[in-house]
Amino acid sequence: MFSLIMILYMIYYPPHLKFLSPSPPSSSSSSSVSSVDTDANRASLESQPLITPRVVPKGKTRARQWQTSVVLSWLAVVHFLITFLTTLFLLLTFPPSPSPFPSPNPNPSPIPSPSPTTPTRSKPVTQWALFLGLTSAVLCSLQYLPQILLTYRSKLVGALSIPMMCIQTPGAVLMVTSIAVREGTDWTSWGTFAVAGICQGVLLVMCLVWRKRQRKLGIDDFGNLVKGGGRGGRNGDVDALSIASEGRDSGTGRRGGRG
Secondary structure (H helix, E strand, C coil), rough: HHHHHHHHHHHCCCHHHEEECCCCCCCCHHHHHHHHHHHHHHHHHCCCCCCCCCCCCCEEEEEEEEHHHHHHHHHHHHHHHHHHHHHHHHHHCCCCCCCCCCCCCCCCCCCCCCCCCCCCCHHHHHHHHHCCCCHHHHHHHHHHHHHHHHHHCCCCCCCCHHHHHEEEEEHHHHHHHHHHHHCCHHHHHHHHHHHHHHHHHHHHHHHHHHHHHHHHCHHHHHHHHCCCCCCCCCHHHHHHHHHHHHHHHHHCCCCCCCC
16 A cells, blocks of 8 residues: 555656756846847857757756655665565575474375474574564654654645544554454564554644644645635734745755745
């Protein structure tokens, strides 16, 4: 599900937010260009060859948030390939141990007991599973940190769904409890869900606080002024406008702030 969300995020990312908008030309430079003599321009054009090589413009500067999204997407793809290939290699090289259940064959062949000095063949698979459990818990916490920082700095709910988090946060608690009470499970089995539930709870509380603040200021989840909402007076409009501009700047990664 998270992979599908990442793919849809990269496909439908707003095109106008991928690159930094170029700064408009200054009035002095435009006036100096318009004041150039037309005869001089005509002479310079005549001196140039009729067929000129096409000049490919340099690439645009990517916005900070889009650049971060591209880098993290490539890291996710590389991580998936390494994990998939390593898991496949271990499963093919180290087959699982024989089943402890009796064989349906009436004359089963006896299974030789392994020697104490012989290493268990499934030990690398167990170690790899432990490593995946630890890395999944770390990556799960890291995936929420950028969103938590962005929501905290912008002081806006944005595109986050409060009802979804109201369902996911208690669901994470039930998931952790159901796995932890099972026999033979350790913390690596439910640690990922616990970290995800804590991060979702932090986002939920933060969004509830910002939603209440937005209603007082008369702005929506993206910082736009709501007609007839918020505190009256000029100060309320100024506060709302400043919060809206700060939220957009932190979300799009533009340079220079509000200017």
